[in-house]
Amino acid sequence: MNLLETFSVALSALWANKLRSALTMLGLIIGVGSVIAIIAIGRGTQKAVAAELDALNGGIFQLMATPGWSEDGQPTARLRMFRDDDIALLKEALPEIDLIDPQVGMSGRITFGREVEWWDWIRGAGADTAALMNIQLSAGRWFTEEEIARGDRVMVLSASRVEYILGEGVNPLGIELMVNGYPFQIIGVIAPNTGMLSQLLGGQGGDFYVPRSYITRVTGQNSYDHLTVRVRDGYDPVEVKDLAVRVMERLYPGTGYEAYIWTDFMGEFNQVISIVTGVMAAIAGISLVVGGVGIMNIMMVSVTERTREIGLRKAIGARRRDILMQFLVEALTLCLIGGGIGIVLAAGPVTIAARYLETPLSLDLYAIALALGFSAAVGLIFGVYPAVKAARMDPIEALRYE
DSSP, X not given: OOXXXXXXXXXXXXXXXXXXXXXXXXXXXXXXXXXXXXHHHHHHHHHHHHHHHHHHTTOEEEEEEOOOBOTTSOBOSBOOOBOHHHHHHHHHHOTTEEEEEEOOEEXXXXXXXXXXXXXXXXXXXXXTHHHHTTOOEEXXXXXXXXXXXXTOSEEEEEXXXXXXXXXXXXXXXXXXXXXXXXXXXXXXXEOTTSSXXXXXXXXXXXSEEEEHHHHHHHHOOOOBSEEEEEEOTTSOHHHHHHHHHHHHHHHSTTBOEEEEEGGGGHHHHHHHHHHHHHXXXXXXXXXXXXXXXXXXXXXXXXXXXXXXXXXXXXXTTOOHHHHHHHHHHHHHHHHHXXXXXXXXXXXXXXXXXXXXXXXXXXXXXXXXXXXXXXXXHHHHHHHHHHHHHHHTOOHHHHHHOO
């Protein structure tokens, strides 16, 4: 009997016991669907972060004021915060620098009416902040130079916060929110899927922005602990960030400064995502093993139920190899069908996760191939023992079986 005939016989046997076959595949369906969904979410997150890095061109770095420390915990440099004149000095010393955006913020109690109250970090923004951090607006506009200079009570916030505070489908432009007891007019809405990288890395891509000068006025903050710096096209940001540190330490001897670039985090970020994805996929993969045990169990039952059939086939000339292949192909078919259904069902959680995370996710070929390969392996591994048992049956004893 050739492979095609063996496959046809296997499908007929499975179809003859539809309910039993469906229940047997359930563990595999859940396992494959879970593994594929987890891998798709993990790889989708990596791709989204990599895409935003490409959008930033890797040309942005953070310059931080920080005291130096020796191995025994003794300070080696004093802390000196950045001031406005430092920004001018850096631009003068390093023509490679395009933009510098000082970072300030404050804690804010945001209220709307009497029912909605929200505590969040309010970030101070300049006219160049949106361009610097690749923030796109879905409605309204960014702050003008005049609003920045005056410190007007105007606000730009994320689409997710608009939906939470005001409700779905509401036009937020012109509406006033109370921040620490003062009214702020909404002038812009940040589009979904922008600023994701800076949020993940603890940077400047927040949910609430107001003019920087407003925060410095109400908090009395006239210095900054770090600056976001963009390098001009054609220059290496790694070299420029090192130069910026040397310039500051030369201007202010005995002080400590550090600089890091977004791409410095990419390796660690990918490693963390890979580990988390792998652990979660392994946990979900337990369902595959449980499903494999169920398949072995049901195949053993099938061998026992079809003992006379096996004896009859052997009596009319079927070889051990034919019987072995029949039951192996049957187990393999069961697993592959279950794996295929699991792949189709995985599209649901992936679609939901993509909407919730505001990140484009999809089932990639890697995850599908991995799931199908694992399903086939489960079918072969857990189908071997029942198939060998069937192939070794004595035809005379099998025909006498009641």
